Structures are given as C-alpha cells and as structure tokens.
Amino acid sequence: MGEVLRVEGVAKRFGPVTALRNVDLHLEHGEVLGLLGDNGAGKSTLIKILSGYYKPDAGAIYLDGEPVEISSVVHARSLGIDTVYQDLALVDELSVFHNVFLNREILHPIPLLNNRAMRRRAAEAINDIGVDIPSVKVPVARLSGGQRQAIAIARSVHSDARILLLDEPLAAMGVREGALVLDLIRRLRESGDVSIVMILHNYVHVFQACDRVNLLNDGEIVLDKPTAESSVEELTEIVVKEFRNGRRHAGS
Amino acid sequence: MAPETADPAAAPEAAAAGSVAEAAPPTKAARAVELALGRRELSIAVVTIALYVYFLNTVVDFASTENLQTLGTFIAATAIIAAGQVFLMISGEIDLSVGQVFALTAFVMYYLDDAGVPLMLAVVLSLVGASLIGLVNGLITTVIGVSSFITTLGAFFFLNGLTLTISNGRPVATPGGETFTNIFGGGAYSGILWAIGITLALQLVLMRTRWGLHTFAVGGNLLGSREAGIRVRWVKTRNFMLASTLAGFAGILEAVRITSTDPLAGGSGIMFAAIASAVIGGTLLAGGSGTVIGAFLGACVLGILRDGFTLQGVSAFTFDLILGIAILVAMVVDIYVTRLRHRGGRGET
Amino acid sequence: MTDRDGAPEAHSRLEISRRAALAGGGAALLAALAACGKSSEDNAAADGEGAGDFPKTPKYRFVFVNHVTTNPFFVPTQYGAEDACALLKCEYQWTGSETANVSEMVNAFNTAITGNADGIAIAITDQKAFNEPTDKALAAGIPVVSYNADDPNNARLAYIGQDLFLSGVEMGKRIVQLVPSGKIALFIATPGSLNIQPRIDGAIQAIKDSGKDIQYKTIATGAELNEELSRVDAWWLGNKDAKGMFAVDAGSTQSVGQVIEKYKLRDQDVKGGGYDTLPKTLELLQADQLDFTIDQQPYLQGFYPVAQLFITKISGGLTGPAETNTGLKFVTKDDAGSYSANPSRFEGSSKEQKVIRSGT
Numbered sequence: 001m002g003e004v005l006r007v008e009g010v011a012k013r014f015g016p017v018t019a020l021r022n023v024d025l026h027l028e029h030g031e032v033l034g035l036l037g038d039n040g041a042g043k044s045t046l047i048k049i050l051s052g053y054y055k056p057d058a059g060a061i062y063l064d065g066e067p068v069e070i071s072s073v074v075h076a077r078s079l080g081i082d083t084v085y086q087d088l089a090l091v092d093e094l095s096v097f098h099n100v101f102l103n104r105e106i107l108h109p110i111p112l113l114n115n116r117a118m119r120r121r122a123a124e125a126i127n128d129i130g131v132d133i134p135s136v137k138v139p140v141a142r143l144s145g146g147q148r149q150a151i152a153i154a155r156s157v158h159s160d161a162r163i164l165l166l167d168e169p170l171a172a173m174g175v176r177e178g179a180l181v182l183d184l185i186r187r188l189r190e191s192g193d194v195s196i197v198m199i200l201h202n203y204v205h206v207f208q209a210c211d212r213v214n215l216l217n218d219g220e221i222v223l224d225k226p227t228a229e230s231s232v233e234e235l236t237e238i239v240v241k242e243f244r245n246g247r248r249h250a251g252s
Numbered sequence: 253m254a255p256e257t258a259d260p261a262a263a264p265e266a267a268a269a270g271s272v273a274e275a276a277p278p279t280k281a282a283r284a285v286e287l288a289l290g291r292r293e294l295s296i297a298v299v300t301i302a303l304y305v306y307f308l309n310t311v312v313d314f315a316s317t318e319n320l321q322t323l324g325t326f327i328a329a330t331a332i333i334a335a336g337q338v339f340l341m342i343s344g345e346i347d348l349s350v351g352q353v354f355a356l357t358a359f360v361m362y363y364l365d366d367a368g369v370p371l372m373l374a375v376v377l378s379l380v381g382a383s384l385i386g387l388v389n390g391l392i393t394t395v396i397g398v399s400s401f402i403t404t405l406g407a408f409f410f411l412n413g414l415t416l417t418i419s420n421g422r423p424v425a426t427p428g429g430e431t432f433t434n435i436f437g438g439g440a441y442s443g444i445l446w447a448i449g450i451t452l453a454l455q456l457v458l459m460r461t462r463w464g465l466h467t468f469a470v471g472g473n474l475l476g477s478r479e480a481g482i483r484v485r486w487v488k489t490r491n492f493m494l495a496s497t498l499a500g501f502a503g504i505l506e507a508v509r510i511t512s513t514d515p516l517a518g519g520s521g522i523m524f525a526a527i528a529s530a531v532i533g534g535t536l537l538a539g540g541s542g543t544v545i546g547a548f549l550g551a552c553v554l555g556i557l558r559d560g561f562t563l564q565g566v567s568a569f570t571f572d573l574i575l576g577i578a579i580l581v582a583m584v585v586d587i588y589v590t591r592l593r594h595r596g597g598r599g600e601t
Numbered sequence: 602m603t604d605r606d607g608a609p610e611a612h613s614r615l616e617i618s619r620r621a622a623l624a625g626g627g628a629a630l631l632a633a634l635a636a637c638g639k640s641s642e643d644n645a646a647a648d649g650e651g652a653g654d655f656p657k658t659p660k661y662r663f664v665f666v667n668h669v670t671t672n673p674f675f676v677p678t679q680y681g682a683e684d685a686c687a688l689l690k691c692e693y694q695w696t697g698s699e700t701a702n703v704s705e706m707v708n709a710f711n712t713a714i715t716g717n718a719d720g721i722a723i724a725i726t727d728q729k730a731f732n733e734p735t736d737k738a739l740a741a742g743i744p745v746v747s748y749n750a751d752d753p754n755n756a757r758l759a760y761i762g763q764d765l766f767l768s769g770v771e772m773g774k775r776i777v778q779l780v781p782s783g784k785i786a787l788f789i790a791t792p793g794s795l796n797i798q799p800r801i802d803g804a805i806q807a808i809k810d811s812g813k814d815i816q817y818k819t820i821a822t823g824a825e826l827n828e829e830l831s832r833v834d835a836w837w838l839g840n841k842d843a844k845g846m847f848a849v850d851a852g853s854t855q856s857v858g859q860v861i862e863k864y865k866l867r868d869q870d871v872k873g874g875g876y877d878t879l880p881k882t883l884e885l886l887q888a889d890q891l892d893f894t895i896d897q898q899p900y901l902q903g904f905y906p907v908a909q910l911f912i913t914k915i916s917g918g919l920t921g922p923a924e925t926n927t928g929l930k931f932v933t934k935d936d937a938g939s940y941s942a943n944p945s946r947f948e949g950s951s952k953e954q955k956v957i958r959s960g961t
Contacts, residue, residue, distance in 0.1 A: 053479065073481035089476035091469045093540050102469060102480045105462055112460045311716070318715040326708055421821055422793030423703070425729050510707045512730040516791065517704055562709060563716040565662065567695040568670035 003065065004029050004195050005050075005163055010059030011219075012045055019045040021219030023059065027163065032189050032196045034210035034227070036203075036239070041216045043199045044086075047165045050197070051083035052076030074103075082161035086168045088152040092141035096133065097122035099140050100155045125158035126151070129184055146177030150184060157194065164188070166198040170205060178205075185209050203232045217242050292534040295586045296549045303553060303582070307560035314563065324444030325509065326555035327548075329354075331447040332502040333526035334533070334547035335454045336495035341530055342458075343471040343491050344539035345393060345400035349385070350499035350526060352411035354518030357382045357500030358426070358507035359419055365427040374427075375436070375504060382500030383493040385411070390489030400492075408520070415515045423514040426507045437505035446505060447548065450498070455544040467491060471539035525554055532583060553582060652690040655915060661691035661719035663910050665748075665903070666709050668701045668726045668794070674851035674877050674899060676949035678749075681903030684946070684954075689911045691719070701791050703727045710734040714741055720910030723757065724749045726794045731755055744913045746922045748902045750796025758913070759922035761905045763897040765796065768929045769803020769849065772874070772895060774811075775931065776804065776847055779872040779892055782814040783844035786836060788853040788875075790829065792821050800849040800876070822853045830856040837864065844871060851877035854894060858885030878932060878940060880950045886937040894932050900947045901927040 005027040012020040019042040027033050037043045048054045050061070052070040061068055063079060070076045076083075090099045097115070098105075100122040106114045122136045131150040133143060140148055149169055156164055169185070170178045186209060188194050200206055206213050207227050213235065215223035222242055225235075307314045333350050340347055357378045364374035389407055393400045428436070437443050458464035469477040470487045478484050499518075507513040531537060532553055533546025557578050566574055651657045665682060667675060682693045696713075698705035706723075707730055713721050714737055721738055725731050725747045735756045738745045744758055751760040776785065789801050801819060808815050820836055822829040833846065833856040846861070848854040854875025860866070861873050862885060874893040875882075885891050909922040932940065944951035 073479070077481065083479070085476070085479050087473070087476055087479075089473070089479040091472040091476060091540075093472045094465070094468060098465060102477075103466075103482050105465065107462070111462070112456075113462065113465060115460075313715065313717065316715060319712075322708070322711045322715050325711065329704075416821070420792065423727055423729075506704055510704055510727075510730040511733065512703055512727050514703045514727065514730075515793075516701055519700065519702065521700065521702065521705075558708075559712055562694075562696055562712045565692070565694045568667070568697065568699070569695070571696070 002029055003027070004063065005197075006062040006065075007046075007050070008060045008062070010046070010049060010056045010061070012042075012049060012054060012057050018219055020049075020056075023216070023219070023221055025214060025221055027195050027197060028211075029195055030189065030192045031211045032185065032198060032209055034206040034213040035197060035199045035216060036201070036206065036213060037199075037216035038243070042219055043216055044167055046216065047083060047167050047197070047199065050076070050163075051081060051165055053083075077104075077159065077161070080160065080162035081165065082156035082159060082163070083165040084149070084152045084156060084167065084169065086171055088148055090140045090148055090152060093139055095137050096126075096140055096143070096151055097136040099151060100125060100136075100158065102155070104159060121158070122154075125154045129154050129157060130187060131180075131184065144177060145173050146180040149173070149177075149181050153181075153184060153188075157188070162194060164194050164196045166196060168199050168201065170200065170202065182209050203235050206235070207232055215239060215242065293543055293546045293549060296533050296546055296553070299582050299586055300549050300552045300556065303556045303560070307556060307563070311560060311563045314560065319559070319563070321440045323555055323559050324441060324447075326559050327551045328443030328447040329502040329506050330522060330525045330529055330554065331548045331551035332450055332505070333495075333499050333522065334529040334551055335450055335544045336491075336498035337526050337530045338533075338535050338542045338544050338547045339454070339458065339464075339467055339491040340400075340488075340495045341471075341527075341535050341537065342539060342542040343467045343488050344474065345488055345491065346404065346527070346537075347386075347389060347492060347495045347499075348401065348404040348520075348523055349389065349407035349411055350495060351518040351520055351523035352408055352415065353382050353385055353496050353499040354503035354506070354522060355515055356385075356411050356415045356503075358503045358513045358517070359415060359424075359515070361504055361507075362424055362427060362513050363418070371427060371429075371432055378504070379497055379500050383497040386493035386496030387489060389496065390485075390492035393492070394485040394488050408523075412519075419515040421515055423512045423516075426511050426513045428508060433508055433511075437508035438511075443505050443509060446501075447551075451544050451548040458542075458544055463487075463490070468540065471541075525551070528579070529554060532579070532586075554579075652688060655689070658690070658915060661689075661911060661914055662694060663691065663720040663722065663907055664694045664696060664709075664713040664716075664718040665906070666706050666713065666721065666723045667695065667697040668703075668706060668724050668750075668796070669699065670695060670697050671699050672852065673879055673949065675749075675903075677900040677947055678903035680946040680949060680952075681900040681905075682907050683903075685904045685907035685911075689907065691907065691911060693907060694718075697724075701726065701794060703730045707731065707734055710738070714738050714743060717741075718743055719914055720906075721745045722748050722761075722906040722910070724796060725752045725755055725757070726750050726791075726796050728752050728754070728795065744910055744918070744922065746906050746909060748906050749899075750794070752795055759909065759924050761909065761922070761925040762902055762927055763929055764926055765799035766803040768876075768895060768897070769800035769805075770807045771803075771929060771931075772800065772847070772849070772876075773804035773807025775874065775893060776845065776872075777808060777811040777813055777815065779874070780815060780845040784816045784818070784840065784842060785845040785847060785872075786833075786840070786843055787817050787819045788822050788829075788833060788836075788846065788848035788850075788857065789819060790822050790850040790853055792819070797849045804847070804849070822848075822856065829853050830859060833857055833860045834863070837866075846871065846873050848875035850875070851879050851882070854891075855879050855882045855885070858882060858891045861885075862888070862890045878948050880941070880944070880948070883932075883937050883940045883948075883950075886932065886934055887941055889934055892933070896928070896930040896932050898927045898930070898947075899949070901925075 003026055007023055007025040010020055010023040023046060035043055049056050052073045052075055061070065068079065097119045101118045106117045108114045119136050126133060133147050140151060169181055182205065210227050212226045214221050223238055313319055337347060360378040360381050361374045364377055365371050389403055392398055392403045435442060466482050466487045469482060470484045474484060503518060506517060529550035530547040532550035533543060535542030535547060557575055561571060561574060679695055686693050696709045710723060710731065711734055721743055723731055723745060732755050735745050739756060746759050746761055747755065747757040748761045751762060787801055787804060789797055792798060805817065808817060822832040829852040833853065837860050846857045848857050854877060857873045857875055861871060867890060873891045876895045876897065878894060878896050882894055886894055905925050913921050940948060943957045945957055946952065946954065
C-alpha cells in the first residue's frame with residue numbers, strides 16, 4: 001500500500017515552447033487518478049515522460065519511494081509502467097495477438113515467432129479482463145473502437161504493468177463503447193493490482209471512474225481533489241475560475 | 253498481406269458468446285490448404301499460370317528445357333532484387349538505386365580479384381560494400397530525414413557516375429573458374445535456383461521473425477511502433493541494407509552469367525522491373541503490406557511476357573506497347589479476382 | 602488464412618465465386634492477349650513457288666539482335682532487312698536492348714536459339730558476352746553472322762558492316778586536314794562498345810601519326826539521342842576555345858551539328874563532323890553546319906545479313922556467309938543535297954519504295 005508514484009518539480013521545454021513548468025503529482029496504490037487540462041496544457045507530455053518516451057529537463061520521479069531515471073520506453077516497461085496512447089499504438093494490418101505482443105514477442109528456441117503461444121496467451125489476457133472479441137487472429141482494423149482500446153489495455157495488463165497510463169481512452173468513442181471501457185477500468189481498479197493515471201476531457205467520466213482528479217494548467221498542477229469530496233458542478237466552477245484568472249505565462 | 257492474419261474477408265462480424273472462441277486444432281493438411289487459398293499470392297499465381305498456358309499454346313517449344321532455362325534467366329535477377337524491395341516497401345520506403353548497386357558491386361568484385369584477393373573473399377567484401385551503400389541510404393533517410401525517394405535518387409546518379417568513372421566506361425571480363433561460374437550464375441539453373449532459395453528464405457523471415465513483423469509494424473503505424481518501443485530507424489536501415497545487398501548479389505550473378513562485367517548493366521530498367529514485380533505480386537507502394545513470394549511471381553509474370561513475346565516474334569518497336577497492355581490486363585484481372593474474394597466472404601451478392 | 606469460426610455456408614459461397622471469377626478472369630486475359638500478340642500462323646510454310654528461281658522453302662525467320670533497338674540510325678537497317686525478306690519470302694524479328702544493355706541482348710539471343718530461329722544476326726558490342734551464345738547457336742545448327750559491330754574472337758560465320766578501325770583512321774586524317782592544331786572533342790555514345798570504340802581508336806591513331814599539335818578530348822554522351830545533345834551542349838559551354846567537335850556515332854554527330862548551329866559557331870570557324878546520315882545530320886550538312894559525315898550504309902547492314910543467311914540455309918551450309926564491307930563514304934555539303942532531295946528507304950528518311958535517279 002502507499003504511494004507507488006511521485007513526480008516532483010518536473011519541467012520540459014521544446015525549443016521556445018514550455019510544455020511543463022513545475023509539476024508535482026502523486027499516485028497511490030490501486031488508485032485511479034484523472035488528469036484534466038486544456039489542449040496543449042502538457043498532459044500528453046507528462047504521460048510521455050512517465051512512459052520513458054521523453055526525458056524531463058528538470059525534476060525527479062519516485063517509484064515506490066525510490067528515485068528512478070527512466071531512460072527509454074523499454075526501461076519504463078521493465079519498471080512496470082505501461083502506456084496506452086491516443087492512437088493506441090496498434091498496427092491495423094496486424095492481428096490482435098501480434099499487437100498484444102508488439103515488441104514483446106514470444107520466440108521459439110530458434111529466433112522464430114512462436115505464434116501459437118502468443119495466440120493462446122493473448123486470448124487468455126483478453127478473457128482475463130472480461131472483454132469479448134471474435135478471434136485473436138483477425139486484424140485489429142476489423143474491431144470496434146472499444147474492442148481496440150481493450151486490446152491495447154490487455155496488452156499492458158498482460159505484461160504485468162503496475163502503473164497504467166491512459167491517454168484519452170474514451171476519445172472519439174460512442175456512449176456504448178465508452179461505457180464498456182469505463183467498465184473495464186473499474187474492474188481493473190477493483191482487482192487492486194494496478195494503479196492508473198487517466199487523461200480525460202469529460203467531467204462525468206471523471207466522477208464515474210476516478211478516485212482523485214488533478215488539473216494541469218499552464219505547466220503546473222493547480223488542483224488536487226478526491227472525487228468523493230466534489231462534484232461535476234464544483235469541478236466545472238473551479239476549472240473556469242482557473243482559466244479566468246488567466247495565469248498564462250508569455251511565450252507558451 | 254500481414255503475417256498470420258485471418259483473411260478479413262472471411263472473419264464473421266458478430267462476436268461469439270463468451271470470450272474468444274477456441275476451435276479444435278485443425279489437421280496439418282487442412283491448415284496448409286487454407287493457408288494457400290486465402291492468401292494474396294493466389295490471384296497472382298493464377299495469372300502467372302494463365303500466361304504460361306497461353307504461351308504454351310501459341311509458341312512451339314515453350315516448355316522445352318532450353319526455354320525454361322532461358323525463362324529462368326529472364327526472371328532470376330529481377331526476383332532477387334524484388335525480394336529486398338518488398339521489405340523496404342512494406343516498411344514505407346523505396347530504393348531507386350538498386351540498379352546501380354547491381355552494376356557497381358560486380359565491378360568491386362572484379363577489382364578486388366584483380367588486386368589478388370581470393371575470389372570468394374572478393375565476393376563477400378563486395379557484398380559488404382553493397383550493404384554499406386544501404387546503410388548510408390538508411391541513415392540519410394531515417395536520421396537526417398530526407399525522403400527515401402530523393403535519397404536513393406541521389407544515390408542512383410552518384411553510383412552511376414562512380415561506376416562509369418572507375419571502369420572508364422569499359423566492360424571487363426568477369427573473373428572466376430569453372431566451379432565458381434557454375435554456382436554463381438553460370439550454370440543453367442543457377443540463377444533461378446538462387447532466386448527461389450532467396451525468395452523462400454526471405455518469405456520465412458518476413459512472416460515468421462521479429463524482423464519481418466516489425467517491418468510490417470513500422471510500415472503500418474510508424475508512430476505507434478515507436479511508442480511501443482520498436483527502434484524504427486534500425487528496422488528501416490536494416491531493410492535498406494538488405495535491399496542493397498541483394499541487388500549487389502544479383503549483379504554478381506548476372507555478370508558471371510554473361511561473362512562480362514558491364515558498367516551499363518542493370519540501371520533504371522531492372523530497378524523498375526523489380527519494383528513492378530513487387531507491386532504486381534501484392535506489395536503496396538504505400539507500405540504496410542506485402543509478400544516476397546508474390547514479388548517472385550510478379551517477376552515470373554514479367555519474365556514470361558518478355559520471353560513469350562520475343563518467341564512469338566514481336567519486334568522491338570511494338571514490344572513495349574504490347575508489354576504495357578499485357579501488364580495492365582493482368583493486373584485488372586488480378587484486382588477483379590481479389591474484389592470477388594472479399595465480396596464473396598462478406599456474403600454480399 | 603481463413604478463420605475457422607467462419608460459417609460453412611459463406612465459405613463454400615466464397616469458393617464458388619472465386620473459382621468462377623478465376624476461370625472467367627483467366628479466359629478474359631487469354632482473349633485480350635490473343636488480340637495483342639502476334640499469331641504463330643506466320644510461321645507456316647509458304648505456299649506455292651519459292652522466291653525468284655529458288656526452290657520452295659518454309660518461311661525462314663531471322664532474328665536481328667541489336668543494342669539500341671529504337672535508335673534512328675537503324676531504321677534503314679530494318680528497311681533493308683524488310684526488303685530482303687519480301688524478296689526472299691522470309692521474315693525477320695528486330696529485338697535486343699534499347700539501352701545497350703548487354704544482359705538484355707544475351708537474353709534475346711538465347712530466346713532466339715530456344716525459339717529455333719533460322720538465323721541470327723548479332724551486333725557484337727561486347728568482347729565476351731556473346732561468345733557462349735554464338736557457340737550454342739552454331740551447335741544447334743543456327744547460322745550466326747555479326748553486323749554493324751564485330752569481335753574476331755566470336756565464332757560468328759562472317760561480319761557484315763564497316764571496317765570500324767579503318768573508318769576511324771580515315772576520319773582522323775580528315776580531322777587533321779580540317780584542324781591542323783588546337784583543341785578538339787571526340788564524342789562517343791558508349792565508350793567500350795565494340796561498334797564505335799574502334800573508330801575513336803582509329804581516329805586517335807591517325808591524329809597521333811600526323812604529328813600535329815592537336816589536343817583531343819574523348820567524351821561519352823550516352824545511348825539516347827536527347828541526352829547526347831545536352832552533353833555536347835554542356836561540353837561546348839565549358840570549352841569555348843575548342844577548334845572542332847567530332848563524333849563517332851549517329852546521335853552524337855547530329856548533336857554536334859545542332860550545337861554548332863545553336864551557337865553560330867561557324868562564325869568562329871569551328872569545324873565539325875562525324876558518322877551516319879540521319880535526316881537532321883544531312884540537313885545540317887547542307888546548311889554548312891558540319892564539314893562531313895561518314896555513311897556506313899546501314900541499309901546494307903540489314904539487307905545483306907538476310908540474303909546471306911537465306912543462302913546459308915538453302916544450301917545447307919555449303920555456301921555460307923562471307924565477310925562483307927558495307928563501305929565507307931565521306932558525305933560532304935555537295936553530296937548532302939542529293940541525299941535530302943531524295944528521301945528514301947536507303948537512308949531511312951522515307952518509307953516509300955522508289956527508284957532514286959542519280960545525277961550521272
């Protein structure tokens with residue numbers, strides 16, 4: 001129990017553009033944290049730093065209380081941090097099971113792909129998170145948005161991720177599909193094995209799935225509240241006030 | 253066509269009750285048949301056979317041993333180069349300089365041999381040189397960011413000039429004793445056997461190894477592959493090196509076959525033929541999908557057309573006219589058949 | 602790979618429609634090809650009498666393997682072959698490579714062998730590559746002659762064409778007459794090619810033998826006409842002190858004349874000349890933009906091989922081909938007139954069959 005992830009004073013610049021200024025964030029074990037923020041506020045950048053895709057210009061990251069330097073995506077994965085990006089990082093032409101095992105393929109003793117093993121384990125992984133798909137052999141292009149999201153999540157869960165970062169998991173999804181994914185996230189939370197940081201836009205979703213919510217504005221976390229102590233209306237009010245205060249720095 | 257993917261035309265839309273359906277494991281024979289029938293290569297194989305049958309009926313001795321050997325020589329070099337292009341094209345790139353690497357590598361082998369290097373070592377070193385050209389092409393494209401079309405176009409001219417300069421524009425006699433010549437392109441079936449062997453080996457790599465799978469991934473979703481941690485630059489560069497090395501090897505085989513190492517060998521003609529073979533065989537110019545066996549069959553289509561029309565007595569002026577029409581007709585039929593495959597699977601009438 | 606969860610009905614429907622489409626598609630392809638390709642009926646035995654007083658023969662098929670099949674220089678060659686075939690009731694095929702690609706020529710040669718050609722005429726542009734194919738053809742009983750370009754190491758029965766080296770020597774002598782001293786260019790389409798390299802070698806020899814102070818530069822111009830023009834143009838712009846530009850092949854010669862005309866180089870007394878009588882070359886010669894060109898009589902390089910191969914065939918090889926020099930003729934401004942005034946099959950400038958009256 002306790003804190004699995006802590007981020008202190010993280011900053012990131014891209015040339016003249018400052019994406020993150022001074023970010024402090026923490027994540028408790030088994031928690032689902034919702035991350036809100038305007039477009040361009042830096043949410044994706046923060047996620048990419050945690051997943052090893054970018055390196056921060058300043059600041060520290062702690063995993064289970066120990067400081068870590070995440071050098072690459074593969075390193076992040078080995079630490080148990082896995083990410084599901086907006087585009088899901090799925091290759092449309094490849095089958096479900098090849099996508100589940102992308103860059104983590106199971107090989108035979110000779111360096112050939114062990115497709116049978118991958119098919120079986122992929123099917124198990126998808127069963128485990130309680131999602132229906134017709135077959136692991138179809139190309140993912142044939143699946144619905146919700147199923148594709150589920151495949152991407154199953155990929156991470158299967159690789160024993162302890163911290164799951166979801167970048168807009170419900171983007172461009174209809175009500176029914178979105179409900180399926182929210183269900184899946186709730187189930188994951190109940191299983192208690194994984195802690196989740198989720199970028200969202202929809203405040204209703206925040207209260208449906210998250211334990212706590214953070215608001216990222218202008219490169220900093222300006223709000224940190226448990227969802228149990230708030231409501232959609234209150235959250236909306238706070239967000240509007242933050243933006244109206246116009247704490248926008250020049251040059252971003 | 254991506255590896256191990258169920259034919260989208262045949263996959264039912266409705267989700268089965270419960271989670272993922274697990275059918276009883278099929279017999280090996282049934283699996284092999286299904287493997288063959290659903291694959292993209294089937295339609296082009298049909299076209300190839302149809303062409304062969306056509307010429308069989310209209311040309312005397314089309315199936316004679318001598319003609320099969322000649323046919324092999326029409327096909328071999330193009331097929332070998334096409335195999336490398338397939339990998340590159342699937343990963344989203346292209347190499348226009350293969351025809352020049354084709355000519356240059358044979359010259360490098362000649363000069364090394366002339367300088368006293370043992371011949372087999374000269375072959376190996378010249379192929380290493382060819383792969384270095386691929387490495388440079390790959391680095392310029394992936395690290396500096398120039399599009400591969402432009403990078404390899406530049407390489408095309410550079411290598412052409414280089415070959416002409418070091419050779420003074422003159423052809424030389426290809427080195428090699430009897431055994432060497434027989435194995436590396438001089439023997440009656442040497443070229444085509446190399447082509448078949450390379451095709452099968454590379455199809456295996458494409459469909460059954462991480463190299464091949466990541467090639468598809470990078471071509472299908474570059475950003476996503478990078479996000480998944482795949483080293484996309486290395487995947488592409490590796491494919492550039494493969495394409496160049498195969499082009500160099502094909503060049504050596506041809507130089508041995510015609511016993512003359514010629515600075516004008518290869519060129520844009522064989523480059524277009526190789527790319528055309530790949531596309532005819534089912535590899536998309538846009539990337540993400542392809543097959544080496546298909547490219548081999550594509551080379552067969554081109555080779556059969558060339559050999560067949562020459563035997564029929566078609567003269568040079570009308571040759572290209574007829575070749576162009578024949579290729580278009582063959583591809584139209586191929587697309588028609590593919591569409592029917594998909595429509596039939598979805599149950600539409 | 603089909604999914605085993607697929608409904609069996611859809612599967613068999615798929616199979617039937619696929620098979621039907623393949624059969625229909627295959628039939629359509631064959632029909633289309635039949636419309637395009639040449640029929641093999643032409644190879645049937647000629648009915649009725651033989652040509653002239655000759656006995657009846659099957660319609661022999663002679664294959665010409667050429668290195669630049671679409672180059673205009675060889676148009677009269679094809680006319681010559683065509684006329685000889687009409688005369689002797691046989692047929693010819695014109696094949697090879699468009700870009701002097703030796704590999705393609707070897708392929709065409711081999712195809713001619715497996716296709717049981719009755720005779721093969723090959724332009725031997727490479728020292729080694731055609732030796733094995735020639736041996737194979739002769740072993741299969743197919744007579745082989747070379748035309749336009751030759752290598753004595755090849756086992757061909759005879760060479761029909763110009764003595765290349767000697768023609769180069771004559772051109773060299775003419776050059777020395779025109780440009781006693783100074784810088785000149787010698788343009789050659791594809792260096793090393795056996796049909797033109799000996800000419801430059803001959804010219805260089807004659808220039809050296811003359812002992813005059815002439816600095817000659819050898820420049821390659823490429824096998825295709827439009828490229829040759831650009832190369833000559835570019836060279837001139839970088840060498841405006843040159844006194845003369847000469848070439849050893851048809852395309853480069855025409856390009857030299859065009860460049861001289863373009864920059865009005867005759868005002869600076871720049872000399873020019875070369876080979877062959879392309880219509881444009883003759884035009885430029887008449888307009889005094891060139892000093893000479895050498896006619897190697899390409900029509901004969903098509904006519905004689907057919908005639909000689911025909912006789913070889915009907916005599917069963919008893920009377921075989923003979924070395925034939927198709928001649929070397931300097932054409933100057935005065936002669937150019939009668940060439941241009943009489944467009945003919947012999948120069949490739951007209952398709953018409955007619956008798957050309959000479960001035961004498």
